[in-house]
Amino acid sequence: MPEMMENKTFDEIRIGDSATLTRTCSMDDVELFGVAIGGLNPTHYSLESAEIFTRGGKIKAHSMWGCSLLSALFGNELPGPGTSYRSQDITFTAPIDVGDTVTVTVTVVETLPPHDVVFDCLATKQTGERVYTGRARVAAPTVKSVQPRIQLQEASLRRRHHVFEDIITSCSGLTPVSVAVCHPCDQVSLEGPVEAARLGLIEPILVGPEAKIRQIAADFSIDISGLRIVDSAHSHDSAEKAVALCRSGEAEALMKGSLHTDEMMHEVASREKGLRTSRRISHVFIMDVPTYPRTLMISDAAINIYPSLEDKVDIVQNAISLAHVLGIEQPKVAILSAVETVYPKITSTIEAAALCKMADRGQITGALLDGPLAFDNAINIEAAKIKKIVSPVAGRADILIVPDLEAGNMLAKQLSYLADAEAAGIVLGARVPIVLTSRADSAKARLASCAVAVRFAHARRVKNKAIAAE
Secondary structure, eight states: OOSEEEOOOGGGOOTTOEEEEEEEOOHHHHHHHHHHHTOOOGGGTOHHHHHHHSGGGOOBOOHHHHHHHHHHHHHHTSSOTTOEEEEEEEEEOSOOBTTOEEEEEEEEEEEETTTEEEEEEEEEOTTSOEEEEEEEEEEOOSSOOEEEOOOOOOOOOOOOSOHHHHHHHTTTTSOOEEEEEEOOOSHHHHHHHHHHHHTTSEEEEEEEOHHHHHHHHHHTTOOOTTOEEEEOSSHHHHHHHHHHHHHHTSOSEEEEOSSOHHHHHHHHTOTTTSOOOSSOOEEEEEEEOTTSSSOEEEEOSSSOSSOOHHHHHHHHHHHHHHHHHTTOSSOEEEEEOSSSSOOTTSHHHHHHHHHHHHHHTTSSOSSEEEEEEOHHHHHOHHHHHHTTOOOSSTTOOSEEEOSSHHHHHHHHHHHHHHSOOEEEEEEESSSSOEEOOOTTOOHHHHHHHHHHHHHHHHHHHHHHHHHHHO
């Protein structure tokens, strides 16, 4: 592309002059155009909607996106800088699919003094199929201009944070769930459950040294009046008593306070007095990623350090159960590795293939599984197409199953700090859902974690009633 822009004045333009622009339509183009015009037609953003409403079942660009290329061509090339649009009359003959390469050609057919020019307009796809034809009229510049080509700002898409708000809102109308809050002995860990109680999400039972809890409440003006407090001697005693409340049924969920995660989880995992079930305990991050068009779940990034294949079966099934609770009827599960092919020297690719076959055999149920998939192929449709991956999961994953804790932890934190994502966390596979919060969590993320536990506890109530009725 030349570094300078030179226009053609009205006096320089001749019948038959022409210019051409070629552009490949990406999903970002479609979404940015939609943001600019406020267009809400789901066929431009959702493959599921496109499959229902459009020919060929592909996501379509807005027709006017293709037409807007005319404006770029007139302003950049012919006549160039100083051009003003007068009118256009366009007939559309074919849609533009995401991934199509569109070539737009304009040819001068008439000049109308003092400075109007009429163009024939033609847009075709890479197949030669016509996208639109018509005519446009512009006011050509009368002043000659040669200037450096303008460098436009780079634009990127960020989806609004709404995943957590939707989860919290979905709990309205549900009865609050009793939650044993284990050792809430600092400002952050006490404010979270108190705020969740204020919103009607939970009924917290504060388990910890009573005098210390009351002092923190007084120091930071936290209203704990009316909340039950179970006194304990120290953090280990808090963990033991909080787990006991859950084991007895007095509490339907467990929430971590200011003690270390390992200290609480040691009591949870106790064979004699803990909350173990036949299923492996695992952690799920629920991510609100502005650059991803759906809720994204990552497991396991906090509990199982180097899970075996057998462990991963439960990790996958736990995540699927949570997705169902959150309203995702058939979640798409991507089993991640460094590559998308089975490679004997990379164990995670072998395990990914085994998990998918286990799903085929009914050993894992309730979801679509595919793997191994590299991260880019799992969350980006265009990356999957480049690799020629044909899969209902690739590019559309709801759940990412990571090879080990290190990979999952780094992935979740990279999304948080580099992609402006927020993360809520919950532990599943125990007798009750367990809310694990971090000091770095935002207030909304803490509330979302509580809301997820509430949804899960209510789903468990419904399941237990159905079992009892049988």
